[in-house]
Amino acid sequence: MKKTFPENFLWGGATAANQYEGGYKEGGRGLATSDFITNGSAERPRKITIQLKDGTKKMVNRRPTGNPKVDTIPEGASGYIDENIYYPSHNAVDFYHHYEEDIALFGEMGFKCFRLSLSWSRIFPKGGIDGEEPNEEGLKFYEDVFKECKKYNIEPLVTLYHFETPAYLAEHFNGWGGRETIDCFLRMCKEVFTRYKDLVKYWITINEINVLNGYAFMGTREADSEVRYQAKHHMFVASALANKLCHEINPDAKIGCMVALSCIYPKDCKPENVFGALDYRRGALIYSDVMMRGYYPSYADRLFEEMGATIKKQPGDDEIIKANPSDFLSFSYYRSSVYHTEIVQNTDTGGQMGDANPFVEKTEWGWAIDPIGLRYTLSELYDRYQKPLFIVENGMGTIDKQDKNGYVEDDYRIQYFRDHIAEMKKAVTLDGVDLMGYTPWGCIDLVSAGTGEMKKRYGFIYVDLDDEGNGTLKRTKKKSFDWFKKVIATNGEDLSL
Numbered sequence: 501m502k503k504t505f506p507e508n509f510l511w512g513g514a515t516a517a518n519q520y521e522g523g524y525k526e527g528g529r530g531l532a533t534s535d536f537i538t539n540g541s542a543e544r545p546r547k548i549t550i551q552l553k554d555g556t557k558k559m560v561n562r563r564p565t566g567n568p569k570v571d572t573i574p575e576g577a578s579g580y581i582d583e584n585i586y587y588p589s590h591n592a593v594d595f596y597h598h599y600e601e602d603i604a605l606f607g608e609m610g611f612k613c614f615r616l617s618l619s620w621s622r623i624f625p626k627g628g629i630d631g632e633e634p635n636e637e638g639l640k641f642y643e644d645v646f647k648e649c650k651k652y653n654i655e656p657l658v659t660l661y662h663f664e665t666p667a668y669l670a671e672h673f674n675g676w677g678g679r680e681t682i683d684c685f686l687r688m689c690k691e692v693f694t695r696y697k698d699l700v701k702y703w704i705t706i707n708e709i710n711v712l713n714g715y716a717f718m719g720t721r722e723a724d725s726e727v728r729y730q731a732k733h734h735m736f737v738a739s740a741l742a743n744k745l746c747h748e749i750n751p752d753a754k755i756g757c758m759v760a761l762s763c764i765y766p767k768d769c770k771p772e773n774v775f776g777a778l779d780y781r782r783g784a785l786i787y788s789d790v791m792m793r794g795y796y797p798s799y800a801d802r803l804f805e806e807m808g809a810t811i812k813k814q815p816g817d818d819e820i821i822k823a824n825p826s827d828f829l830s831f832s833y834y835r836s837s838v839y840h841t842e843i844v845q846n847t848d849t850g851g852q853m854g855d856a857n858p859f860v861e862k863t864e865w866g867w868a869i870d871p872i873g874l875r876y877t878l879s880e881l882y883d884r885y886q887k888p889l890f891i892v893e894n895g896m897g898t899i900d901k902q903d904k905n906g907y908v909e910d911d912y913r914i915q916y917f918r919d920h921i922a923e924m925k926k927a928v929t930l931d932g933v934d935l936m937g938y939t940p941w942g943c944i945d946l947v948s949a950g951t952g953e954m955k956k957r958y959g960f961i962y963v964d965l966d967d968e969g970n971g972t973l974k975r976t977k978k979k980s981f982d983w984f985k986k987v988i989a990t991n992g993e994d995l996s997l
Contacts (some may be wrong), residue, residue: 502929504993510655510936511988512613513606513943514892516662516707518589520946521619523596527637533675533719534664536579537562539952539967542865548573548715551580552595563715564723571717571723578671586969588947588954589664591765593963594973599645601975602944605961607652609981610988614654617707617940618642618663620688627666628687631794639695644698646895656700657892657939659758660689660742662707663949666720675719676712676731682738689742693749701753703746704830704892705739708760710787715878729809736790737817740824756828756890757791759784763833763870763877764854765842777839780854785884792885794822806889828936829885832893836860836873864898865956871919878927878935888934894920895941897948897956900978907964908978911997916983918995922942925992940984944975960984 508994518534528889532547538559540546547559550564553576565569581587595602606614620627665675666684673680693703706712709732714723739757755950761784766777782799788871789797804811832938837854856862861869874894881889897915901907917940942958945965950956953967960981965971986994 505925505928505991509991510613512611512615512937514615514941515615515937516945517619518664520595522590522592524590524596526596527622527641528625528635528695529619529638530621531667532619532621533663533667533716536581537587537589539588539714541951541953549580549582549585550577551960552577562585562716568724571714573721575631577779579667588952591969593946593965595942598762600648603648603652605975606654607986609960613655613939614649614938615657615659617659618666618692620661621666623691628684634691639856643695646696650699651698655702656706657702658700658733659704659707660960661705663717667878670715674721675736677720677727679734682734685738686741686745687838689745689809692810693746696749700783703753703755704758705755706743706756708832709735709758710784713746718993725809728812729804729807732811733811736821739791740821743824743826753877754827756830757788757826758830758892759788761833761881763836763873764839765836772841773839774861776841780839788829790821791826792887793827808898814900828888828890829881830890830892833874833877833891834894835868836870837868863896869916871923874920874926875923879931879934888936891938893941895958899955899957900957900962902962910978910980913980914997921987921992922997952983
């Protein structure tokens with residue numbers, strides 16, 4: 501029986517380019533779907549600004565409503581940028597100009613690993629269409645970032661696709677709805693696998709594949725089930741071929757998949773609720789089943805039929821997926837929820853859209869705080885796949901208040917992480933889970949993906965920026981900074997407050 505975390509455990513933190521990087525017009529970067537998304541709040545949903553073929557400008561929902569008439573972007577429409585609107589991704593918290601400072605802070609905290617994503621349109625401004633040359637400035641930027649990480653003995657964990665499609669691919673191929681996007685993605689993969697062969701050992705293909713839908717997340721004009729699941733099939737094929745390419749270029753590299761897998765409980769022991777929770781969970785596990793096991797599970801056809809989707813495969817697709825499974829399963833865990841038979845069975849978010857659990861506390865945004873649920877999920881996934889796991893997102897979004905010196909005494913965040921790490925340790929030492937690492941989400945404050953806010957803060961480092969993009973961008977360590985530094989230094993042994 502293991503007594504503690506492995507000696508080479510990858511402690512660190514996680515970010516995403518569209519929420520953190522900024523520099524959207526700099527260094528030869530092309531536009532991405534994320535560049536047309538406005539800010540919002542818990543009460544005011546984020547929107548996408550588009551221009552129709554006739555020049556008419558309008559806004560559509562960033563998160564699909566389920567009504568095709570409202571959600572569909574007309575053919576010939578394109579994203580446009582209104583100079584009178586604030587788009588959080590454009591500057592985000594400006595890692596583009598602060599990467600040396602930020603990585604130095606991560607090094608001071610003792611990070612072994614730093615998860616970040618590539619802005620695809622910074623590598624290929626048009627996405628990697630046939631004959632397009634890669635953007636050297638973009639490649640050089642990430643090379644500099646990875647070299648900076650190595651100065652502090654930090655391993656980059658690089659996500660290839662995280663919530664942003666090059667706008668050109670969205671306009672010309674309907675994003676991931678078009679089979680052409682697979683080839684473009686693989687051109688980008690080949691470029692970065694080759695360029696960073698000696699700098700990056702750990703890769704993730706697609707972030708939270710199960711929650712993706714519509715223009716903002718997949719570059720598709722439509723958000724209906726038919727297009728959504730066809731696009732995800734294209735992603736499965738692309739992910740498998742990226743795995744193959746990665747292993748060919750760098751046999752020492754590890755490449756994994758990534759799924760949102762917050763857990764789900766039945767409301768009670770009523771048989772309909774117990775089986776319903778299991779079946780509800782399958783909506784998310786279908787994704788890890790395909791990418792980890794290499795084939796669609798036995799319940800897939802029935803699930804697609806219920807969703808109103810028919811998957812069109814090309815000859816050889818199943819063989820590609822079967823031959824190239826992921827090396828590890830990475831996942832996000834934020835909360836748990838409850839299933840009962842009144843819930844509409846039309847989600848694949850892994851339990852995040854269930855009902856509230858009356859037995860656990862909640863954050864200011866209503867997210868359940870359930871550390872034991874993390875151990876439950878780790879055991880569930882390891883029992884299912886018997887392959888290494890990696891927690892690449894976990895955290896508590898909350899409002900932080902600075903004192904007169906700019907210091908944030910975030911004991912609530914420390915308590916949250918303390919409890920989750922304690923349960924994570926039980927999963928490793930008592931349940932025998934093979935866990936590669938732990939990278940809490942938003943290790944430095946960044947823009948919220950869901951609401952576009954800055955006040956919903958996750959980080960160990962405070963960034964001076966408000967919800968409208970005003971602020972000095974000054975970085976300030978919170979109390980949790982030194983606490984997490986101690987946790988890393990003791991390999992998770994000292995969790996004291």
